[in-house]
Amino acid sequence: MDWIELLRTGVAAVLAFVAWPVLVYFLLINSSYLVMIVLAAVDFVAYRRRIPFAGREELMRSRTMPGISVVTAMHNEEMGIRVAVESFLSLQHPHHEVVVVDDGSSDNGFEVLRKAFDLVPVARRMPEDVPVREAPTSIHVPRDGRTRLTVVRKANSGRSDSINVGVNLAREDLVLFVDSDSILDPGSLLAVSRPFIEDPINMVAAGGVIRAVNGCRVKGGRVLEVRMPGSPLADIQVLEYLRAFHLGRAGWSRINALLLISGAFGVFRRDALVSVGGLDANSIGEDFELVMRLHRTFRKQRKPYRVTFLTEPICWTEVPSTVPVLRRQRSRWHRGLWETLWAYRGMLFNPRYGRLGLVAVPYYWLFELIAPLLELAGLVLIALGFALGLVSWQYFLLFMLVAYAYAIIVTLAAVTVEELSYHKYPRWRDLGVTLVAAVLENAGYRQLTAWWRMEGWLAALTRREQKWGTMTRSGFTEVDG
């Protein structure tokens, strides 16, 4: 038939034109991941070696340890909020407070806190250092007047606005953003404060490691035993977190070009946050946008500053365990990525921003933003080529094997670094699951997430309204005794 012949000709022409650029792109993207992993590995090895003389025990009684305000927003989190606040209050730190902002919950979350901590309203005035949409309707503290907890009630205005309210009410020098459904390791506050006492003049922000809590054994807001989730969807995300969030960011930090600190666990100097106006409540890429704004502001003002990533502190968070929730999350993330990169396009290839403008921002455009588009386009083309008889099935298979084998190698490298450094998953079974997930990731998951990311990008380009949806939590595996 004519139209098939026409299609064959067209596909053949496109294949001939884009095949090499796409191949080079895949080579570059995976190699860049590999480079990041190697850079992170160097850091990890150094970190492990210096543990004996690094003085971790001394941090607790260090004379220079700044206070830290743990700020968290809650919205309809009645089930887990008490345990979360108790665990935040019991974190190791000589001087920390917890600020919980109830973002217009319609459940009994506030009542749970009121009863658990015997909260009473106080006549406290909120500073307006950072602009907010919804001011507090009431501020509460425990009746003993000593427990360093503040619970703020306000009308629903979203997470970013709620965090900004928390920033305004924070009393300490440092502010830690953490999701109320996340679990922090007992020493995480001390560890995350460390860069700020190492370089108190220049350090303005630090991000920490986030790992998946699914499958772990949890008791009273503490992770007792680290395990793999056991569901393929979550298992693969464990690897993603390890490769991209842990090793990737450690690598960027090593070359002083860290662009992203996760909103689920990031610590900022309060005065720096105030100077840039806090989180942008209109931005979907809230945490990414904030760090970009910090970079832009400090660079423009020619002030020396540092943003770093800590490989050590651990924040545990539940990753999506169902396809619809994962889809919404990835779509939202990519939309946030696009909107932020577009808003800060002036930084692209701008020598004024040093490595950020010349390396990190172009990398994010080229390898984070465009990656799903090219991956899907490449797949469609090669599949079309195969379907139209332009490439033989042997060649098709060989091509796919090579393309994904490199991706598997990158993931295996990340697993190797994890095993050589932190080896958080002690069970042999979990190691097996990790290795299987490294392969399975490429058979469907990767392609689906690429598609969902494209959906997010498209939604941003067509200015569709962002719906956050509900993150359905399946809860932690609580152990008895």
Next chain:
Amino acid sequence: MATQTIVSPQLLSGVLWVLVWAAIFLLALVLGSRTGRLWREHRERQLLGELRPAMLEVASGEDDDRSALTQLTSVAPRRTRVVDRAVSAMLSKVKGEPARALAEVLRSHGRSSWALRGLSSRRAIRRAYAAWTLGLMRERESGGKIVPLLQDRSMDVVVAAARALTLIGDGAAARPVVRAVAPRRRPRGLPSWVAVESLCTFDEPVAGVVVEATTHPQPSVRHVAATVIGSRPLPQAAPVVRERIAAEEDPRTLAALVEALGKIGGSSDLTLLARFARHPDETVALAAVDALEAIGLPSSVEALAPLVADTRPRPSERAAVALTELGPRGREQLREFAKTPGPAVQPATYALQLTAMRSATRGLD
């Protein structure tokens, strides 16, 4: 139409083989690493097993007849490595006689000479461990040999050296420690907190060096100096602090100086501190409010009271809470504010609420 080949199949096959071998290598590395680690842990547990009670006895200072110490100093050579590692881990946590006894264990195993040789090793990690081991053993005579490592090219070595010198406590290292905070050859210096801990721990007078550091061109060094003056504390540095406060440009260093003045200053500084409590930079203003409270004199009440009416909520709230800590006069002043309409009403009411809640709990106690 003939089938297309984007890249030659031979090249693809070659690449695939390379990738497969790389995957096998990584798998072997993962499995080998885990097996090796588990085996080492098992062996260490075995080797240390019966010696652990002796170690704990020495570390807790309960080894009166020195039998535990003798047991540890006379272990078989194959055990010395694991024993030394465990003893080193304990040494960083103990002081006094137990520390001396544990150091004797290391010395009996030749760790002292091993460490001295290691100070000039080509491997950074070896130099770092060598310095740290000498520090753990509190070998005062080795201090002079560790000091040059403060200018080492490796940050790990610099940190290990500074922390070793802190354990040794020789004040002669104060100047090199200050110099290490802002080295000429490296982009980053000795972490601020390590320098502060060293300068606060050294047993010999360090005031001269610290005071001199308050005029260093690098704010990181000036910040360390200001923190040490307040933390150690060094009352003799008060005149210099007053002088520096007027000239300091870096807000965080200025805040540290203001805070230090609160700890070493007196009634004559209240006016100056009250002025800084109105500083446009809130970090400085809050430090000044804290300093006014830290001075803790009855006249601090007069200096703090006007600050409760500050239009900025944080300094005003901090000033109000500080007044509650300054006794009945402070609280009386707050009650006055709470009754009189104006910007001081809310912070005063809040501070009084907190005090009432705390007093009620104290009553329950």
